[in-house]
Amino acid sequence: MIQVVAAVLIWLLVICLLPGIRVRRDHSVLTAAITISVALTLNIDQVYLSLDPALGGRNFVDPLANVSMVVGIYFLSRAIIRAARPDEAIEKRDRAGMILLAVVIVGLAASFSAIVAQGSSTRFMVDYGDQWSAALYSSIQFGYIGYVVSVTGITCFRFRGDMLRPYFRTAFTCTGVGCSFAVLLVLLVLVMDILHLQGRLDAMRSVSPIYDAAVVAAMAFLCVGLAIPPLARRVLRHRDSVTEEELVSGLTKIWEKTTKKRQDVRLVRDTEMIRRLDRAQKLHRMLVEVQDALLVEPSLGSSLDIHELNVLNAAENYLAGPFVRQVPVRRRKREQAI
Template identity: 55%
Template sequence: MIQEISAAVIWCLALCLLPDLKRRKDKSILVAAVTIATALTLNVDRIYNAGDQVLGSRNLLDLVANIFMVMGIYFLSRAILRAADVSETVRIHNRAGLLVLAIVVVALIVSFSLVDAPRSSTSFMRDFGSQWPAAVYSSVQFLYIGAVVAITGLTCFRFRGEMARSYFRVAFVFIGVGCALAVVLVLAVLGMDVLHLMGQLDAMTRLSYVYDAALVGAMVFLCVGLALPPVARRLERRSDARAAAVLVERLSGPWDRITSERSEIRLDLAQTAIDRHDAPKRRLHRMLVEIQDALFVDPHLARFLSQNDLDVLREAEQHLGARLAASRVRPLRLSRKGDATP
């Protein structure tokens, strides 16, 4: 049941990330979510039994799932570290991280090959964990996961205060807490491995409850933290688009009066009415550019602007914000007398 819940949570994260697939340059988080979700899904009993039977009932699917897991953790860490710190140091760590990942994958394959596991088992470590190769197999995987998530969590807490937007700061706190719970999970697994080797099965069973709780908690906190920024950005874009659409409607009157004699450069509203969240903002930006260009060429056109029109122009400039600073739009200094100065 724990595996099903964890897999469902991660798949939900992947669905939250899909709408921004084209916008996002770095797809590491989506790759990580799909990879980790696949690893957890392969460990669901019914899927594991069916899949491992196809592979010869030698628990090869357990190896495949664990390789997917460490790969997913690598991509997850890389995405979070890039978001927190874009310095050259992170890129160097990425190259070193790939090398470490390759070593871990090789170690998993070698240690797994030494485990005597003659039958398919949905509880691989419970059934075969008394063997030293199995303990090494488990420890290699979780030591790697523990080291990676510990570094990632510390980075989140370190850089959370430097994030410009509040939802990024909240997201980094969630991710940091999720990484802390993942470290608890790793410690629980290592403890269970040692107890199994010692034959302390009752103590191992009690510690497994810590593992189950930490697994669900880590997945929930990590997924909420990772899903928060893209969901918040989508809501922000929709709100921004609604506000821009209102300003476009309010600016249509002064735009029509000021640019009526300059039809060769006027915006074709019908052609720009496309179903995109950024369309209203683009239309507003173009209208404002045309008004200000017309006023720049002929400042006397300002006499056609009422005080309400000037207020709308100021609101449009404020709404566009940073885009105005980086564009060819020249903010106007408008007076109550109707004079316009570029």
């Protein structure tokens, strides 16, 4: 049941990320989410038992799922760290991470090949965790995950205050909390591996409910943290679209009134051409031309009533919004990564 809940949570994250695939430059989070989704889906009993016999019934689905998991965790960590850290060189210092990931995958393959197993098992570590090779197999995977999520969680908490947008600060906080639960999850797995090797099965089973809760908590916080930015951007884009529509409607009358007498300030003489621009471009173009007309002939300002002056002021404030002035281009690009 825990595998199903975890898989559903991460697939919901994938669904949240898919609509922005065309506008997002960096697809690392989506790649990671899909890879982790595949890993968790392969661990669902019904899926496992339907696929493993096709691979010879030798539990090859288990290392396939675990390799997918560590690869997904790697890409997820890289995306979050790139978004959080302002250092451009962080993108170039990736060779060591790739080498470590390759070593982990080789270690998983080697330790798995040493496990003596008979038939497909949906409880692989429960059935074979008393073998040193199985304990090593589990420790390699979760040791790597623990290291990566620790670094990622520390990065989230360290740089969350640097995020200018409130929803990014919330997202980094949730992601950091999710990483903290993931570290707890790793520690619990390592404890259960040791208890299994010692034959203390009752003690191992007593830890299991805490492990289940940690899995759900880690996945829930991570998915919420990663889903907040794309969802918030969609909400803001919708709000901006409504605001732009209202401002364009109100500014059109002012534009026609002021530039009709001063045709020379129109950057585009063809009125039909300006209508083809999108709302943001149209709003900016009309505002510039109105301002130019008022600058060339200040007396035109007396023809505007209080409502029109308010519309003009609202358009100026909107186009000179706080994030246009405050958010550096580098930071905006990084925040688009998640």
